[in-house]
Amino acid sequence: MTPLGATVTPEGIRFAVWSSSARRLWVSLFDGQGNRELDRLELQSEGEGMHALFVPGLAAGTRYGFRADGDYAPDRGLWFDPDKLLTDPYAVEIDRPYAYHWRLAARRNEGADTAPLMPKTVAKTLPKTVPALPPLFRPGGLIYEVPVRAFTKLHPDIPEAQRGTIAALAHPVIIEHLQRLGVSAVELMPVTASIDERHLPPLGLGNAWGYNPVTFMALDPRLAPGGLEELRDTVAALRKASIGTILDLVFNHTGESDRLGPTLSLRGLDNQAYYRHQPDGRLVNDTGTGNTVACDHPVVRDMVLDTLRHFVRHTGVDGFRFDLAPVLGRVDGAFDPTAPLLEAITGDPVLADRVLIAEPWDVGPDGYQLGNFPPRFLEWNDRYRDDARRFWRGDAGAVGALATRLAGSSDIFGKAGQAASRTVNFIAAHDGMTLADIVAYERKHNAANGEQNRDGHNDNLSWNNGAEGETDSAAIANARFDDQCALLATLFASRGTIMLTAGDEFGRSQKGNNNAYAQDNAITWLDWAGRDQVLERYASVLGMLRRAVPALSATDFLTGQSADATGTPDVAWLTETGMPLAETDWNDPARHRLVMLLGDAGGDRLAVMINGDRRQCVFTLPEREGFRWQPAIEMQAIELARPLPGRSVHFMAEHRTERWRSGFGQSDASKK
Template identity: 45%
Template structure:
């Protein structure tokens, strides 16, 4: 390799990562407790050249190397105390990935040499085996891209319909996608996929994690893999399996294509933990760079990680430089890749401070004032596994929140659980108990009946119990409280009556989702009746169990979704922006009179939500039971939608409505 020297006159500590320019590249890495940091450059043959970064300010080690261009492979070795009982785990024998690397070359090759300690001798021991051949290298990357006339769509929340999809699984079985491209961003933004989303009325695609992530060693040993990707290795680099070309440009191309179609791109991001796990996990990046700064450690014993995520570690976003890394990462995806928003995994963890969850804390304050991030869509998964972690309704504006109460109450009502009418009315109203406070809008709740974690919609109406045997955990994994109903047969069946009943309930649940106040989110494949065979935890199933099936024979459900999203677009009463200015709402019994408190607990299966706004009056009629009738209020009513075509008819002011169905009327 050509001999390299640093140029101190061009070195900058304020730009972290590897920043190339016309003359070379500036390298900068934060490590507050390091004693020396070595930049490691690798040539095409894997030969390594080590250069100690010459300068340090405020814990940022930096140096400018002339002649280094985009494409250069690199990593770091960080020297400092190996004192686990004090929280320090420096080990320069372990090659470390730059947290700011924008692209990675290679995969983690699992070996116990990745541990900072000697296997079998406990984490207080020290392992001196070199890991350069086992760890991906960062790639110096020039993110320049010609965005042409691309611009942010900024679709109003009230008009937003989200489609949650796996970036790989969505296209692996798509018959209209070129086989060689399946599972990549090139396939994701292909014409057949975009046309399908437009037909459904989708305005935003929300992708499971696309950050580079680690394949868990214990899964690989069982012949499985980490499919979902909630195991982040790097917060700036895309997962290379999703790139047919291996280049960031492919993802930028995909975002531009989605934008041209009027579809926003939202990324599911995991800033609450990393893939390095507990103190017994591998040393790949953050742990070896500065364990005490990047991770929360037990305050009374810093040898051990403080874990509120259930993954072994918790990222310390309370540390100003770690918070800066998270914000820099978010801005990178907005400014360089032009995504339109984020869904934050286990977001309660990000709000934890000394006294627990703090809705007005540092993390939220930083995002809310950020000139780039404050204008994109922000969605919280409002819980974690720590004490006080369940915080549905507790996040500040402008965050929206996943609402699992909506999922549970809608499932309970449609499987005919007693005493659930009142709960369903709450969800139809936008869950005001949770969200109508602190000047929050009526779009605060992200409503869903299924998501990547749990049963699909079709499995919700096809299985009483989970069937997770393929995961190799003897059925111990996954939720047990699925609020599902197999409708007479467990799993797949040829019985046409059972299939018809399942479709009927699925259509009613989709109507409830899309007509409710808030922001509807549809799980990819639910519009086609996709099944995972009763597996409600396909995190490790990168195969036909986890992939979206496009040829189920139940594709007619997609027509229901398309009709409902069009109805939502055409009638503002179904998508108010504020609770205070929402259309007047009243609730009616099946005899047309007002619901009383006692009526919410009775056995009557039919009730209606009456909406009035700007001269338009609409009724959403819900029938959770058998064929029934409803006396309509005075007026010239007409049926504009029914989940069961032809079964909702009006005669002499009385609506006949079929069993387990939803109808919409206007006057």
């Protein structure tokens, strides 16, 4: 089968595109600046929807786009219009960012040629494939979610020309920060080229997150001005520092949106095939964005697989996170964990060892599929997020749910005899309130988004310590600091993979905005100069502890049984008095304290003491002859200039007496 896209050879370029419904297809060739159309050449049908043409004399760097003609009947899902210049679905580079203009959505014969408004696809000779090295990331590690532009846009130590780009992630100051936290892999929010939703430009806003792609392979020139090589080199630099790279990819919808949206690529080539439709011809909207990619179509399935292989072969990424992943598993509209695309991804030789992470929900029928993806997939666990927030908010009866989440969520991921958790635990992500805002705002504050505060979730399971948004009171500031420490400690003490969103380790705030996708400005740009460095040091200490104690990052489910000859149970759940939690304790709505006592293969134990009450509490831990308890974290490391709070998480390590280091913390088993 002819490779799709533009294949550059020493003799010229072969252009190929697929459409089952177009009657005629052309390639438009442009000058070196992509401004003037030089020629329009008709492609030839090669059967089974394939259209191709070899053009001698062309070389890498040629700028082009496709055009298609056929029936124009939007009510039947037919949008052919030769005045619409279309991006090659297999584009690997475009010459400028997308910019929304109303003419891109004009009906046939109602608008002029859109070529002046569209980026041009750049024919490219791909770099050599990178060595096929195994991924650095392993389940149980720390994923650091990064919005590439916002992450370094205000960083004072990054050269100004590099701020907000993929290359900035390879800067030594960034790598040092990631290493201090103990990051196993960065997860880059979408870096492929996207377009603003049509309602944003009139509001003076722009999409800051990138979850609105046009095609799937071409990087956004604003994020990667150095093209594919920039991503490859950054992945290599991070790998040299023992940090993996995961790409967040969007295959569930495109920026062509609903029937009022622009015609940019797939819609103009074969709308009926590339997108799912209702029987009456209306677009299916399982994504909430206006359209849904038909991932059960063989051509789409091949395009997704080709995209994943492309990034593995040419950049060496560790793996992928899939936005609204149930769409990838929908067959005739219904989710199926054995869907052809999911099975093709998990069975592909190039992808065989790559990290796969599902966001296991969409907004379509039966769209919540947490725990139901194939075993190769890790899954974002929003049940963890919600139960952790409920506990620290002080909800009654939340202690049992918290213990289940700390232990790896076997109720969700222990199906069919699975022995290891596939959870990705997180307290906050890009979508929703930041960690700092969870403890400062009881309600969302999204007025800046221009939708009268109607957008975004209303149930944030958040709270405010004091007046909404107030920061002047030292007591309020201390209470919010304590709560952030408690949330971070809970996350780092949780079984399985954990995820931290960039900046939450030093108190980033979006002023209560829980849907800041449209804020490409100081609302989302990380304030490095004003960061909370004490909180940041605490997060780094937690990262050190997690790396030092394998029981924290293990993924096998806790059983309460001994895993070796020492007879030390892998976990015991205790009250603050050191006694096993009774059934009445688990069901006590007033209980806000517990101890998770973890045992390791060598017989050592770690006590995670959780006090969800504002009142201080003395925790008593069980003694063993020949062992001593000592603080697992030297609290002086975070320079707290006040007594330890009651509402907090503390860690005590139990070691054999001969390993006791005199003067390191307390020698008794109590901790206030």
